[in-house]
Amino acid sequence: MEVPILDNHVHLEPRRGRNVDAVRDFERQGGTHIIVSHQPYEEARVNSSEDFRKSFDITVSMVDRVNSETSVKAYASVGPYPVELLRLEKKLGLEKGKEVMMGGMDLAADYVREGKAIAIGEVGRPHFDVSDVALKASNEIMAYAMKLAAEVDCAVVLHTEVGTEDTMRNLAEVADDAGLDRGRVVKHYSPPIVLPEENFGLMPSVLAGKEAVREALGKSSRFLMETDFLDDPRRPGAVMAITTVPKRTLGFIRMGIMTEEQACKIHSDNPHAVYGSAFE
Numbered sequence: 062m063e064v065p066i067l068d069n070h071v072h073l074e075p076r077r078g079r080n081v082d083a084v085r086d087f088e089r090q091g092g093t094h095i096i097v098s099h100q101p102y103e104e105a106r107v108n109s110s111e112d113f114r115k116s117f118d119i120t121v122s123m124v125d126r127v128n129s130e131t132s133v134k135a136y137a138s139v140g141p142y143p144v145e146l147l148r149l150e151k152k153l154g155l156e157k158g159k160e161v162m163m164g165g166m167d168l169a170a171d172y173v174r175e176g177k178a179i180a181i182g183e184v185g186r187p188h189f190d191v192s193d194v195a196l197k198a199s200n201e202i203m204a205y206a207m208k209l210a211a212e213v214d215c216a217v218v219l220h221t222e223v224g225t226e227d228t229m230r231n232l233a234e235v236a237d238d239a240g241l242d243r244g245r246v247v248k249h250y251s252p253p254i255v256l257p258e259e260n261f262g263l264m265p266s267v268l269a270g271k272e273a274v275r276e277a278l279g280k281s282s283r284f285l286m287e288t289d290f291l292d293d294p295r296r297p298g299a300v301m302a303i304t305t306v307p308k309r310t311l312g313f314i315r316m317g318i319m320t321e322e323q324a325c326k327i328h329s330d331n332p333h334a335v336y337g338s339a340f341e
């Protein structure tokens with residue numbers, strides 16, 4: 062039986078990184094699917110909403126290359142990266158910066174409608190402390206992203222502060238207010254918070270460390286796995302290798318820590334539930 066293996070969150074760098082070659086490493090280790098998350102690129106700085114098009118197109122083109130040059134099935138997730146608001150605030154002021162971010166959300170929703178992306182993400186709020194006004198603006202932008210996701214009927218991938226109980230409860234409430242099914246909200250870079258009382262119905266995308274995955278499996282198989290691979294050769298070892306999810310999954314199956322049934326749930330059923338029929 063061939064087990065499907067999804068890395069739910071990787072970044073690929075068209076210029077500095079190994080990009081498609083890195084995905085070939087993933088493929089050799091047994092990986093079958095990846096979600097390529099948008100990130101700001103040095104070569105396509107954003108100063109207006111319309112600038113997001115050029116930037117999103119880089120992510121979409123990486124996905125197209127993976128799909129044509131490897132057997133790995135890749136999908137894009139696009140949206141204004143949360144920390145971008147702070148750069149825009151410095152440059153344009155907070156109000157204008159917020160407007161640009163909101164426009165970027167509209168464009169991200171269009172990409173999903175057009176089938177160029179499978180989800181809006183990663184979006185949310187900075188993972189570190191920011192001013193109260195910047196936090197308020199970030200929350201409004203995030204709520205807007207969820208409202209758009211509900212309209213388009215797609216998932217949203219969140220980048221926020223660490224997923225404590227309070228944070229997860231808060232994010233679930235924002236989703237409810239936006240009319241977005243909690244099950245379509247992915248908490249990226251998540252600790253093994255896989256029980257409903259820990260994640261309030263959001264879908265945790267658990268960092269694929271040995272202990273975290275083992276702990277998650279001990280509770281339930283309702284989670285996704287990711288590396289948040291950064292594809293930055295200038296920072297080797299700063300993040301998990303792109304081979305981690307297939308190695309961890311197949312290693313755990315061999316050792317009897319994960320069953321093939323659990324692997325299928327994590328790498329196929331769960332992403333189907335989150336991303337919908339666009340995920341094959």
Ligand SMILES: [Zn+2]
Nearest residue numbers: 070098183289
């Ligand atoms: Zn990321």
